[in-house]
């Protein structure tokens with residue numbers, strides 16, 4: 542069993558700011574670093590660091606060699622990444638003194654997926670393999686359809702939310718992973734109870750994972766409903782905390798953990814991620830998560 546993660550790869554330009562810049566304001570940043578990110582890349586790194594085989598599909602531009610070699614160094618199969626004539630995707634991320642962020646995204650090469658390349662990548666997927674998707678590449682619905690035709694298990698993290706993803710057939714997913722903002726956009730509800738109820742009613746064959754930041758996470762399918770509190774740490778930078786949760790969640794499914802234990806591991810992994818700077822740079826290795834879990838047990 543393996544994972545094909547078809548998703549974005551971005552250069553993240555991260556600025557430390559006293560507060561998020563306001564309309565009309567010019568604000569001096571007191572720090573700046575370049576990180577490797579993109580929800581797709583981050584989730585591939587999280588999957589690999591959690592210990593599962595992952596093949597990444599997607600596109601970069603001529604400036605994308607560093608993104609590819611970083612994935613390779615982390616043990617990700619990069620044979621599904623194509624170079625196209627565009628700049629690679631990039632973001633401008635502000636991180637404030639509370640560790641909260643806001644992100645401006647330029648899609649670039651991530652928006653240049655073509656049908657032939659998608660087919661070539663997904664031809665490597667077999668029945669029972671996992672196909673993971675976020676919403677930072679084009680042709681999402683086509684990728685979903687081909688994955689399903691190949692009998693793959695579909696995990697969709699519809700992030701970031703935009704008008705197109707709101708119309709996509711998300712009920713095709715075996716697992717739908719949303720945070721509170723995405724849950725609100727999909728359902729119109731502002732409370733997690735109502736979000737979960739609406740999502741479960743609308744997508745009865747789809748397991749729902751609702752991540753709620755400091756309030757933890759909530760998983761529900763036909764057979765079980767499991768809640769997990771967040772593990773409290775000092776937040777330095779929340780970027781990629783959700784991607785870390787996603788990677789460890791899928792790895793946990795593949796390893797067959799009981800949902801209570803699985804969510805506890807995910808909470809530990811994302812707590813470590815928020816206590817560090819950067820996107821993929823903040824994602825912990827499996828051994829670090831095990832050590833942290835042991836420290837919580839005593």
Ligand code: RIB
Pocket residue numbers: 549551552553577578579580583631632644646677780781783784820821
């Ligand atoms: O989820 C975090 C990611 O979102 C960042 O790495 C950035 O590239 C944006 O895509």
